[in-house]
Amino acid sequence: xxxxxxxxxxxxxxxxxxxxxxxxATAVAASAATGDATVTVVHGIPNTPVDVYANxxxxxxxxxxxxxxxxxxxxxxxxxxxxxxxxxxxASTPVLSATExxxxxxxxxxxxxxxxxxxPVLTAFANxxxxxGTGDGRLIVRHVAAAPAxxxxxxxxxxxxxxxxxxxxxxxxxxxTVSAKxxxxxxxxxxxxxxxxxxxxxxxxxxxxxxxxxxxxLTAVTQQYPLGGAPSSAQAGSGGLGADPNTPVWPFAAIxxxxxxxxxxxxxxxxxxxxx
Amino acid sequence: xxxxxxxxxxxxAALIVGLxxxxxxxxxxxxxxxxxxAYGTVPPLGVYDAGTGSQGVTAAxxxxxxxxGTPRPPAATPAVTAVRVPVRLLIPAIGVNAPVLPTGVQxxxxxxxxxxxxxxxxxxxxxxxxxxxxAVILVGHINSxxxxxxxxxxxxxxxxxxxxxxxxxxxxxxxxxxxxxxxxKANLPVAxxxxxxxxxxxxxxxxxxxxxxxxxxxxxxxVAYAVPSGRAx
Numbered sequence: 001x002x003x004x005x006x007x008x009x010x011x012x013x014x015x016x017x018x019x020x021x022x023x024x025a026t027a028v029a030a031s032a033a034t035g036d037a038t039v040t041v042v043h044g045i046p047n048t049p050v051d052v053y054a055n056x057x058x059x060x061x062x063x064x065x066x067x068x069x070x071x072x073x074x075x076x077x078x079x080x081x082x083x084x085x086x087x088x089x090x091a092s093t094p095v096l097s098a099t100e101x102x103x104x105x106x107x108x109x110x111x112x113x114x115x116x117x118x119x120p121v122l123t124a125f126a127n128x129x130x131x132x133g134t135g136d137g138r139l140i141v142r143h144v145a146a147a148p149a150x151x152x153x154x155x156x157x158x159x160x161x162x163x164x165x166x167x168x169x170x171x172x173x174x175x176x177t178v179s180a181k182x183x184x185x186x187x188x189x190x191x192x193x194x195x196x197x198x199x200x201x202x203x204x205x206x207x208x209x210x211x212x213x214x215x216x217x218l219t220a221v222t223q224q225y226p227l228g229g230a231p232s233s234a235q236a237g238s239g240g241l242g243a244d245p246n247t248p249v250w251p252f253a254a255i256x257x258x259x260x261x262x263x264x265x266x267x268x269x270x271x272x273x274x275x276x
Numbered sequence: 277x278x279x280x281x282x283x284x285x286x287x288x289a290a291l292i293v294g295l296x297x298x299x300x301x302x303x304x305x306x307x308x309x310x311x312x313x314a315y316g317t318v319p320p321l322g323v324y325d326a327g328t329g330s331q332g333v334t335a336a337x338x339x340x341x342x343x344x345g346t347p348r349p350p351a352a353t354p355a356v357t358a359v360r361v362p363v364r365l366l367i368p369a370i371g372v373n374a375p376v377l378p379t380g381v382q383x384x385x386x387x388x389x390x391x392x393x394x395x396x397x398x399x400x401x402x403x404x405x406x407x408x409x410x411a412v413i414l415v416g417h418i419n420s421x422x423x424x425x426x427x428x429x430x431x432x433x434x435x436x437x438x439x440x441x442x443x444x445x446x447x448x449x450x451x452x453x454x455x456x457x458x459x460x461k462a463n464l465p466v467a468x469x470x471x472x473x474x475x476x477x478x479x480x481x482x483x484x485x486x487x488x489x490x491x492x493x494x495x496x497x498x499v500a501y502a503v504p505s506g507r508a509x
């Protein structure tokens with residue numbers, strides 16, 4: 001799912017979303033080997049239980065506000081995503097509809113959310129799966145709520161300024177717990193949080209601000225997904241407990257070295273004798 | 277005369293003694309170092325092809341003909357599968373009963389391992405239990421210098437035939453151990469351990485072997501291979 005699909009999805013609902021910080025080069029995860037894509041679906045529209053269809057097949061039933069569904073794996077390809085009010089006939093006119101091309105190995109999230117002005121919209125985000133540094137995770141904040149621009153604080157420091165609805169921002173964060181708070185841009189009172197957000201090494205943690213400020217339904221949901229490509233090593237112990245009984249190498253090495261020294265001495269002695 | 281005879285022989289004597297010491301020390305180290313861990317047969321790479329009956333590297337789905345930006349026509353009936361996220365690992369034979377948390381890969385390719393050594397990590401980019409092909413990768417600490425014994429302290433004691441149970445999405449998935457290996461980390465067979473082009477398997481990875489106190493790490497990875505036990509989940 002490239003950035004262009006985000007535009008395609010959003011245009012369907014008459015809303016041009018902008019993403020900031022979405023890496024263009026998405027690392028290919030292991031599922032690429034099987035041609036599957038991984039998709040998560042987030043429900044961010046208050047008071048609107050829905051059914052979600054992919055190419056006419058119902059994949060989520062009675063899907064409600066604040067729910068994160070998935071991850072789902074599906075073969076790469078182009079999907080028509082239809083969202084209908086829960087219980088509606090499969091042939092009825094969808095509330096939201098979008099065409100989403102998904103590519104092998106990619107990791108994407110489709111969000112049914114509200115624009116800043118409160119219009120329902122389907123937005124697709126490509127999840128940046130590039131590896132983070134050792135011991136780091138990635139924190140991604142996505143503003144998909146009917147609310148003005150916001151600032152995001154981690155503890156007492158402002159880490160994101162002026163994020164508008166439909167936008168996202170990524171942060172590299174050491175593994176641990178972040179106390180996150182959302183305020184309206186330039187203000188100090190929290191409209192959301194503080195909430196404790198777990199950041200895990202090797203994982204992306206996405207925080208979605210969903211709901212409506214006017215409707216007093218602003219809330220946060222989170223999603224985690226794996227970073228990096230295929231693993232090539234695992235460092236799974238740091239204490240000696242459980243080790244095989246260690247055979248000390250140095251006595252053998254010392255004896256071996258003495259032997260080699262004698263060999264060298266003998267060889268030199270032999271050579272001298274021949275020259276003499 | 278005696279001096280002359282000594283001059284003839286000392287280089288030869290030095291050579292002989294030197295060879296004996298050098299060879300003897302190598303042999304001595306080899307016979308006294310601990311044994312490796314190798315039991316059973318590691319399942320082969322490649323996905324079993326029911327059509328041809330051959331074992332080879334075959335994509336689970338036909339090779340994607342499209343490239344980024346040229347989507348294929350819509351699939352008529354999408355095969356949407358909910359990922360079953362493992363939450364607990366049990367290996368009764370070695371006393372393992374541990375929570376499982378999703379994990380990913382860090383820059384440089386190292387699989388991240390949960391910070392609490394009593395937790396097991398599941399590589400969320402690999403297969404999940406019940407998936408028809410691919411390797412479910414679980415990784416756990418043998419121990420932590422700070423926090424003590426890890427969930428997989430005794431992985432090296434697991435043997436072919438031992439039962440392994442993974443709980444995921446309210447279901448129970450049973451596996452039987454078929455092989456145990458100790459690999460020097462410097463020579464880890466990455467495709468065998470982490471590769472996904474395989475028939476359904478479970479791979480449990482920890483550390484072991486000799487401990488290098490200067491680096492604070494073990495020299496080996498202990499790897500247990502298991503296959504679905506055949507019983508209905």
